Amino acid sequence: MSSSYKADSIEVLEGLEPVKKRPGMYTDTSRPNHLAQEVIDNSVDEALEGHASEIRVTLRKDGSMSVSDNGRGMPVDIHKKEKLSGVELILTRLHSGAKFNSDNYKFSGGLHGVGVSVVNALSETFEVFIKRDGKLHHMSFKGGKKQGKLTVKDKVGKRNTGTMIHFKPDASYFDSPKFSVSRLKHLLRAKAVLCPGLRVVFQDETASKKEENLFEWFFENGLEDYLSAELESLELLPEMHFTGLRSARDEAVDWTVQWQGESGQLITESYVNLIPTTQGGTHVNGLRAGLLEALREFCEFRNLVPRGIKITAEDIWDKCNYVLSAKMIDPQFAGQTKERLNSRQAVSFISGVVKDSFSLWLNQHVT
Template sequence: MTTKKKGYTARDIQVLEGLEAVRRRPGMYIGSTDERGLHHLAYEIVDNAIDEAMAGFCDRVAFTLHADNSVTVHDNGRGIPVDIHAMTGRPALETIMTTLHAGGKFGGGAYKVSGGLHGVGSSVVNALSEHMRVEVRRQGRLHYQEYKRGEPTADVVDAGPIPKADPLRAGTLVTFTPDKEVFGHTRFDWDTLLTRFREMAYLNKGLWIICRSEAHPEDDRTFYFEGGISSFVRHLNHNREVLQAEPFYMEETQDTNVVEIALQYNGGFYETTLAFANCINTVDGGKHLEGFRAGLTRAINNYAKKSKLVDANTTNFSGEDVREGLTAIISVRMEEPQFEGQTKGKLGNAEIKTAVEQLLVQHLEFYLEEHPAEGRRIIEKCFTSQRARD
């Protein structure tokens, strides 16, 4: 039995200032302090660079994993603003790096589409780092600031004009060392990082992501995919017998929501479907995945009946029937994504379910009508799946 505490007054109420709350309860912000949480730090900084790419201001992101387990990320985007922020009276750079819910992702001003909902990414990484240095190349000048466990060690420094020999003329460079007080001796896993960054390159066709490991230079990688998520599907199916020569692909905007889908069937028995929202891998699914599954089932059944490949009165494929042997990527881009949890594992926007379902039915039915041989093979695959379940 616990001992009862007699008093409970205003003096018992703690108010945590600044980023102290992050250090006291890091799991609330990054999910955990194990290997998964550690990798989330790297993803947050890279996601900020990807946001610049989605906004059309960046086409190159470089990631370096140093031998001491520190990380450097730099992009050739616009660079974080360094002018004085009206509300805080401090440079915008310092405000973003040291204040929760501060950034250009609210209100749709600097970013129409971004992966950052909570506005906590950079400041949380800063709070959970032994050391961080941010360099900004913007409007021809170089500024930087350094931090220790979330606190600035000095004011933002104006280092003067960018040297002509500097190959990086604009953009942001962030170097951070995860805090051993928080993460112990957990280290970044290079293969895990490469898997994530390969995904990002697939989701942003035309974006270069250069990955360098000081500990394993033989494993350095550069990712660039002009084919985008169609290339992603081909990559996932590369050792499988496919039913379509090329993946089905669609991209369309409904209202302000961009829906992009690629899919291809193979001769296997398992489904591989990945769903992304604003380049965030929503590992727990959400409304976009629900819309995809509903739209896929509708489109396959509609086509099978219209083309008289099945008896319209007796045959109706289930969701399981139409997803066996399916490889698919769903990528949606939204101005106001509603993610569940700080780690953004599930998308909650109800309206995206309708958009994905409607657009997929429209485009996939047309595709099947235009590719009758592939359509017949897909329906036969669904029949086989249905019979195996009966």
């Protein structure tokens, strides 16, 4: 180790090199599922804005994956400042994208701006096919480096639009290069649940001949149908769900809550702009606070709790199943993997609307 520390000692990593140098800072390196999620989230963002109605995901026998949608297609025109096509900019620069303001996407997966470029950096091969402006465009990469310019491969109908990404994760960056199919199916089903009207199709070419390999999800009534199916074998107290949907100018929340009679495995799922937040965050804190405040007021008004006894959060949170879907502009997450929401405004908005809704629900269901 050198004892000198001068300006020349400073290493400047450009392009996608920071991702290759420290992949664990940008993705979960146990398996490449998070790479799949980044690509899928791009397609889901198109659906959230009403530009896509179908997403197809195919897991290939060679360990690669294809994700396609019928959205607008990634931009192929030249960026005025950077002098690169929009798609090349998105795939080769960490902090680039159309999600830093609300002009193109009102609700999207966050402001980190690293998503699909990380997938490109950590993939052995990466191809993108774009149907836009009556043309089929194509660009390919190896190890994050482009193999040629964006080219036009064919003509398509003017209304035939969308993006298809095909990538093969580089095994050297992951503990296991294989996708977890069970986790992938759970994620895709959740996307369909959280985005009513979106058709999600998954084909698993790695499945054996005896196994089912084609799955399709489409939900007209989202969260409540999903939670009901998950809890159908359990005793529920009460039997009816507490379900609600509220929106404001810059945020919205959709939830369903159900209590079970006995202790056991709980369904506790939360999402922000359809991205799973497995570690919860401020939106879950808001749900919890709203439920607690409403129940306390209800019990105090009706003298249901002995003097000196105070209802705690655990009293209402124990045996509580929920699916919570928050949508907001510029969500702030704890890290690049977006597993925990940090946006402070989520607590006040969600706790307020949940409290009002739960208070009304409690008074409507007095027995």
